[in-house]
Amino acid sequence: MDYLIFDGTSTQTYGVFLIGNGVYNAPEREFERISIPGRNGDLLIDNGRYSNFELEYGAIIYNNFNTNLSNLKNVFMSKTEYCRLEDTFYPDEYRMAKYSGAFKMESVRPGDIGHFILRFDCKPQRFLKSGEITTEFTSNGTIINPTKMTALPLVRVYGTGQLSIGGDTININSNSSYTDIDCDLQDAFRESTNCNGNIELSSGKFFQLKSGSNSVSLGSGITKVAITPRWWKL
Secondary structure (H helix, E strand, O other): EOOOOEEOOEHHOOEEEEEEOOOOOOOOEEEEEOOOOOOOOEOOOOOOEEOOOOEEEOOOEOOOOHHHHHHHHHHHHOOOOOOOEEEOOOOEEEEEEEEOOOOOEEEEEEEEEEEEEEEEEEEEEEEEEEHHHEEEEEEEEEEEEOOOEEOOOOEEEEEEEEEEEOOEEEEEOOOOOOOEEOOOEEEEOOOOOEHHHHEEEEOOOOEOOOEEEEEEOOOOOOOEEEEEEOOOOO
């Protein structure tokens, strides 16, 4: 039977299983519409992002209705930030989501059986678990993005010098042990130490892994690079 895991907690723990889902839906691409007098139709400006969307699962409790529902509600509704959401419909993927709305029972039948809807406010990406695997380079190489979406990796750099990934180049001017460059957060750090002052965005932006082949070039002084790609799709 199908189930989901939210922030490490499986619905199986509370006797809850899924009987329906909206996992095949996709978020909306965000555009700005501008109407121009004398011109038919709207001018569309792509904002370069996808919106959040609401994901629903039909769920059922088979036993110990009162206890299991109460426990599940308290666990899911206590989360105040985005948490990892996995399900058995897409076992090789995960989302970042927050539980949204109330728990509203659609039906309760004799024998401690209850049917209800679980609703999550999700970020648009379906992240591939394969994108959590880190690839290390000690010399020039290539990393291949298997999706159609541009990924924003986490890059750990050892040494100082110039590092190029795809079409982007960053100079690491100072480095104690290693520097993590989070291309999604656009931040450089080592544990709790801010390292943004130690890097220079030579190409004007952080690394991006576009669909297909991306070259990795280690300049003189860069001894090793570890890339966690964060592949995703819709």
